Amino acid sequence: xxxxxTVLAVPLAVLLCGLGTPALPAEPEGTALIDPQATAPARLVxxxxxxxxxxxxxxxxxxxxxxxxSGLGRDDRxxxxxxxxxxxxxxxxxxxxxxxLRLDDTVEQHLPGLIRGHGNDGRHLTLRSLLCHTSGLFPYxxxxxxxxxxxxxxxxxxxxxxxxxxxxxYAYSNTNYVVLGMVVQQVTGHTxxxxxxxxxxxxxxxxGTSFPGARTTLPTPHSRAYSPDGQxxxxxxxxxxxxxxxxxxxxxxxxxxxxxxxGGTLLPAPQQRELLDTTATHGVYGLGVHPRRLSxxxxxxxxxxxxxxxxxxxxxxxxxxxxxxxxxxxxIPVSPSLELSLLDAEFCPAxxxxx
Numbered sequence: 001x002x003x004x005x006t007v008l009a010v011p012l013a014v015l016l017c018g019l020g021t022p023a024l025p026a027e028p029e030g031t032a033l034i035d036p037q038a039t040a041p042a043r044l045v046x047x048x049x050x051x052x053x054x055x056x057x058x059x060x061x062x063x064x065x066x067x068x069x070s071g072l073g074r075d076d077r078x079x080x081x082x083x084x085x086x087x088x089x090x091x092x093x094x095x096x097x098x099x100x101l102r103l104d105d106t107v108e109q110h111l112p113g114l115i116r117g118h119g120n121d122g123r124h125l126t127l128r129s130l131l132c133h134t135s136g137l138f139p140y141x142x143x144x145x146x147x148x149x150x151x152x153x154x155x156x157x158x159x160x161x162x163x164x165x166x167x168x169x170y171a172y173s174n175t176n177y178v179v180l181g182m183v184v185q186q187v188t189g190h191t192x193x194x195x196x197x198x199x200x201x202x203x204x205x206x207x208g209t210s211f212p213g214a215r216t217t218l219p220t221p222h223s224r225a226y227s228p229d230g231q232x233x234x235x236x237x238x239x240x241x242x243x244x245x246x247x248x249x250x251x252x253x254x255x256x257x258x259x260x261x262x263g264g265t266l267l268p269a270p271q272q273r274e275l276l277d278t279t280a281t282h283g284v285y286g287l288g289v290h291p292r293r294l295s296x297x298x299x300x301x302x303x304x305x306x307x308x309x310x311x312x313x314x315x316x317x318x319x320x321x322x323x324x325x326x327x328x329x330x331x332i333p334v335s336p337s338l339e340l341s342l343l344d345a346e347f348c349p350a351x352x353x354x355x
Contacts, residue, residue: 038066039345040053040055040066040326040342040345040346041053041054041055041066041067041068041069041326042068043338043341043342044068044326044328044334044338044342045068045069045328047335047338048311048328048330048332048333048334048338049228049330049332050069050311050328050329050330050332051069051070051071051226051328051329051330052067052068052069052070052071052072052223052328052329053067053068053069053072053326053327053328053329054066054067054068054072054074054076054251054326054327055067055251055324055325055326055342056074056251056252056255056324056325056326057255057322057323057324057325057346058255058259058322058323058324059321059322060321060322063252063255065251069329071223071224071329072223072327072329073221073223074251074252075208075221075250075252076221076222076223076250076251077208077210077218077219077220077221077222077248077249077250078218078222078223078225078248078249078250078310078312078327078329079218079225079236079238079246079247079248079305079307079308079309079310080245080247080248080249080254080305080307080310080312081241081245081247081304081305081306081307081310081311081312082174082244082245082303082304082305082306082307083247083249083254083303083304083305083312083314084177084241084243084244084245084246084247084305085177085243085244085245085288085303086257086258086261086288086289086302086303087196087200087247087257087288088177088180088181088184088192088196088243088288089131089177089180089275089287089288089289090196090199090200090261090266090267090275090288091184091192091195091196091199091200092127092131092180092183092184092287092288093267093271093274093275093287093288094199094266094267094271095184095187095188096271096274097267097268097270097271100187100188101127101183101187102127103126103127103128103131103274103287104126104127104128105126105127106122106123106124106125106126106127107122107123107125107126107127107130107179107183108121108122108123108125110127110183110186110187111179111182111183111186114156114179114182115137115156115160115179116160117160117161118160118161118162118163118164119163119164120136120137120159120160120163120164124167125137125167127180127183128280128287129167129168129176129280130176130177130179130180130183131176131180131287131288132170132278132280132281132285132286132287133170133171133172133173133176133281133285134167134168134169134170134171134280134281135164135167135173135176136164136165136166136167136168136169136171137159137164137165137173137175137176137179138159138160138162138163138164138165138173138175139159139172139173139174139175140155140156140158140159140174140175140178141174141240141244143158143159143161143162146158146161148240149240150237150239150240151239152178152179152181152182152242152243155174155175155178155240155242156175156178156179156182159173159175168280170280170281170282170284170285172285174241174244174245175244176244177242177243177244177245178242178243178244180192180243181242181243181244182243184243192211192243193211193213196211197210197211199266200257200266204253204256204257204260204265205256206249206253206256206257207253208248208249208250208252208253209247209248209249209250209253209254209257210247210248210249211246211247211248212238212246212248213238213239213246214237214238214239215238216235216236216237216238217234217235218234218235218248219248222234223329224329225308225309225310225329225330226309226329226330227308227309227330227331228330228331228332233308233309234309236308236309241307245305245307247305251325251327254312254314254325255314255323255324255325258301258302258314258315258316258320258323258325259316259320259321259323260320261275261289261316261320262289262301262316262317262318262319262320263319263320263321264320265320274287275287275288275289276289276291276301276318278290278291286301288303289301289302289303290302290303292315292339292340292343294340294343294344294347294348295340295344295348296344296347296348296350298317298347298348299318300315300316300317300318300324300343300347301315301316301317301318302314302315302316306331306333307331308331309329309330309331310327310328310329310330310331311327311328311330311331311332311333311334312325312326312327313325313326313327313334313339315343315346315347317347322346322347324342324343324346324347326342
């Protein structure tokens with residue numbers, strides 16, 4: 001079984017968001033519009049070197065699927081990596097709406113004594129700071145000197161052997177969502193997986209979505225997943241990912257989830273505003289979702305995911321009525337410029353594109 005040190009590599013699109021939008025190349029005048037379903041998967045394969053790619057879009061009137069390479073099916077289950085964070089954040093925001101916690105609660109109030117050592121102090125970290133990655137907690141997945149953690153406590157312990165970054169500064173860290181998963185269990189008495197299934201997966205009929213726990217295999221149907229060097233990594237132990245990235249899903253389920261989340265189906269209005277509030281991160285990240293401003297001026301919301309053998313990107317219009325989800329079956333990063341171009345083609349149809 002492959003090493004999971006790269007199981008939760010930080011999504012490149014998230015890290016670079018807000019550092020300036022790459023300029024699109026000039027397009028010749030009078031060119032025809034292209035079909036995103038035909039060209040996007042082909043570009044993903046050509047420009048990343050992935051064995052295969054797939055795209056599903058839904059504009060509220062028509063759902064369309066396209067693929068390139070071989071072996072990817074429309075209904076495939078695959079590992080969605082950090083898109084898990086959107087599910088966990090939704091659960092936390094629902095608990096806030098129910099009055100069972102407050103976003104300005106400290107970690108110490110819910111998990112006394114957990115965050116201590118090397119300058120880390122849970123008395124100064126709010127749940128909001130975890131949700132938007134401004135806690136300063138070291139990302140446990142970046143520590144290559146210790147055995148891969150298999151439990152949340154081990155992951156947190158690894159993070160706490162490092163001094164924190166500046167409190168209040170945006171720094172993407174998987175440790176934040178591992179701690180949030182522990183908070184959900186302390187507040188509800190159930191794991192984040194059980195709560196997400198009850199609150200999100202079952203009501204939305206996401207029949208291809210699951211939290212595998214210690215299960216190393218993918219449910220059927222599924223395709224194969226590969227490392228960048230071509231090794232088959234379809235089977236792996238997802239426990240190191242946990243609440244930061246263990247989710248298994250399908251293109252259709254992710255489309256339905258982000259449509260519901262952005263459309264206001266899952267959260268009351270006050271929590272919906274919190275979801276999209278990027279004030280603390282200066283426009284980079286909300287609470288479990290991040291914005292992407294497109295070349296036509298529109299902003300889409302969603303998340304990127306990268307885990308061994310899989311890269312996925314989900315995006316939705318601000319009202320949730322238009323979604324696009326694409327994936328490749330290896331963990332080669334998709335460049336920000338390619339991502340922008342693909343999202344432009346789907347959400348900015350007035351922009352000319354050449355064949």
